[in-house]
Amino acid sequence: MSSTQRNKKTLVVVVGPTAVGKTATAILLAQHFNTEIISADSRQFYREMTIGTAKPDADELAAAPHHFINSHSIKEEYSAGDFERDALKLLDELFLTKDIVVMVGGSGLFVRAVCEGLDDLPKAPEGVREALNKSFEVQGLEPLKSRLKEIDPAYYAVADIDNPQRVIRALEVYEATGNPISFYQKKDLVQRPFTIVTIGLNMEREKLYERINLRVDKMMEAGLLEEVKSLAAYRQKPAMLTVGYSEIFDYLDGTVSLQDAVGKIKQNSRRYAKRQITWFKKYGNTTWFEPYQTEEIIHFIINSL
Numbered sequence: 001m002s003s004t005q006r007n008k009k010t011l012v013v014v015v016g017p018t019a020v021g022k023t024a025t026a027i028l029l030a031q032h033f034n035t036e037i038i039s040a041d042s043r044q045f046y047r048e049m050t051i052g053t054a055k056p057d058a059d060e061l062a063a064a065p066h067h068f069i070n071s072h073s074i075k076e077e078y079s080a081g082d083f084e085r086d087a088l089k090l091l092d093e094l095f096l097t098k099d100i101v102v103m104v105g106g107s108g109l110f111v112r113a114v115c116e117g118l119d120d121l122p123k124a125p126e127g128v129r130e131a132l133n134k135s136f137e138v139q140g141l142e143p144l145k146s147r148l149k150e151i152d153p154a155y156y157a158v159a160d161i162d163n164p165q166r167v168i169r170a171l172e173v174y175e176a177t178g179n180p181i182s183f184y185q186k187k188d189l190v191q192r193p194f195t196i197v198t199i200g201l202n203m204e205r206e207k208l209y210e211r212i213n214l215r216v217d218k219m220m221e222a223g224l225l226e227e228v229k230s231l232a233a234y235r236q237k238p239a240m241l242t243v244g245y246s247e248i249f250d251y252l253d254g255t256v257s258l259q260d261a262v263g264k265i266k267q268n269s270r271r272y273a274k275r276q277i278t279w280f281k282k283y284g285n286t287t288w289f290e291p292y293q294t295e296e297i298i299h300f301i302i303n304s305l
Contacts, residue, residue, distance in 0.1 A: 009095040009194040012301055013040075014104040015111060015280045016201035017273035019211040021291035023056050025201060026104035028294050029301070030064035033100045038087055039068040040105030040114065043239050045083075048074045048231055051224045052244035054215060074234050084113035095194065100301075108158075108279040115198075115284065117190030121169075124176035132168045132175070147171060152180030158279045162268050165238040197304045199297055200286040202277060212269045216244075220262060224248065243268045 012033075014026045030037050039045075043053040047070045055069060067090055072078050087103075091114075094101050105111055112118070136144060144167050149156040151174050160166050170181040202208075228248040234240055235249055244265050251261035280286055289297050 008099065010100045010301075010305060011091065011115075011192075011194055011196050012100055012102045013111060013115065013196060013198045014102065014201065015108075015198060015276075015283075015286065016106060017208060017276040018054070018106055018269055019215045019273070020201045020203060020208060022104050022106065022201055023060060025199075025291055025294060025297065026102050027056075027060060027064045029297065030102050032298055033102070033301075035098045035100050035102060036065040036067065036094055038090065038101065038103040038114075039066060040083070040087075040103050040107055040110040041068075042080070042105075042107040042110050043242060044069050044105075045072045045078055046070075046074045046239055047072070048234075049227070049239060049245075051219050051222050051227045054219070074231065074237055074239060080109045080113040081118055083110050084118060087114045091194065106276050108160075108276065108283065112283070115192065115196050119184050121173055121181070121184050122177050124172045128175050129168065129172050132171055136164055136168065141167065144168065144171060152182050155180060155182040158275065158282060160272060160275060162243060162272060163238075164241045195305075196284075197301055198284050198286040199301070200280050200288040201291050202288055203290050208273060209270050212273060213266050216262060216266045216269060219244065219265075225251075225258070228252070243272055 012029060014022050014029070016022055026037050029035075041053065043049055044055050045068055046053075056066060061069065068083070068087070091101060103111070103114065109118075132144070141162070141164055144164070145156075145161050148159075148161065148167055148170055152170060155170055159170065173179070173181045173184065224244065225248060228245055229252065231240060231245070232249075232252070235245075240246070240249070247256075247261045247264040247268065250256045250264075251258050256264070287300060289300075
C-alpha cells in the first residue's frame with residue numbers, strides 16, 4: 001500500500017468514561033461504515049476477566065467484528081507497547097479492504113499508544129521496583145499516591161491513580177532519574193500514516209454516576225464475586241489490581257464487608273470516570289457528543305474525511 005493510499009485511511013477513535021456507552025456507539029459506527037472494531041481496553045484482552053471488565057456480550061460481539069477481546073490469557077504479560085505493535089499491524093491488514101476502522105476504549109495509555117506512540121521511559125536500576133512493590137504490600141496504595149501527588153501533580157491529575165501498576169511505574173521513573181514521569185512525555189508526536197478522528201462521549205455527571213452504580217450492581221448479580229474467587233491465583237497480576245477486582249479481594253481477605261467492597265467499587269469507578277474525562281479532554285483533538293447523538297457523530301465523521 002502506497003503512502004498516498006494509506007493517507008486516505010481513517011481510524012475513528014471512540015473514547016470517554018466507563019459506562020457512558022462507548023461499546024454501543026462503536027457498534028453502530030462499525031455497522032454504518034461496514035467496518036471492524038479494535039478494542040483499546042487494557043483488561044478486555046484477558047479471557048478470564050469478563051464480568052468485571054464489562055466486555056461486549058455475545059450479541060454485541062456478533063453485531064460487528066471485534067479485535068482484542070479475549071485475545072490473551074491473564075497468565076501472559078501484555079503491555080501498552082505490545083498493543084501498539086499488534087494494533088498497528090492489524091490496522092495495516094484491515095486498511096487493505098477498509099477505508100475506516102473504529103477503535104474504542106477508555107484506557108488512555110492504550111489509545112495513545114496507537115495514535116501517538118509511547119514515551120521512551122528510562123529503566124530503573126534493579127531493586128527500585130521491588131522496594132516500591134514491598135511498600136505497597138506493607139502500607140497499601142495511599143502513601144504511594146500521596147508521594148506521586150507531591151512529586152508530579154501534573155501526572156497525578158490525569159493518571160489512573162487507583163491502579164497500583166501506574167503509580168508504582170511513575171514513582172519508579174522518579175526514583176531512577178530524579179525527574180517526574182511527565183518530564184518524559186513526548187513533545188513530538190509520532191505521525192501515523194492514516195487520519196485519526198477522535199470522538200469523545202460524555203453525559204451529565206449525575207446520570208453517568210447512576211449508570212456506573214447500576215452497572216456495578218449488575219456485575220454483582222452476574223457473579224463478579226465468583227469470578228474474582230476463580231482468579232485468586234493471579235491476584236498479583238497488574239490487571240487484578242484494578243477497580244472491581246482489588247476491592248473484592250479485600251473482602252475475601254476479610255478486611256471489609258461485601259457491602260463495603262461493592263460500595264468501594266462504585267466509588268472508585270466514579271473516581272476513575274472523572275479522571276478519564278479529564279484525560280480525554282486534554283488529549284488530542286477530541287470532539288465531544290452525547291451517546292445518543294449517533295447521527296450527528298456519523299455526519300461529523302463524514303465531514304472530517
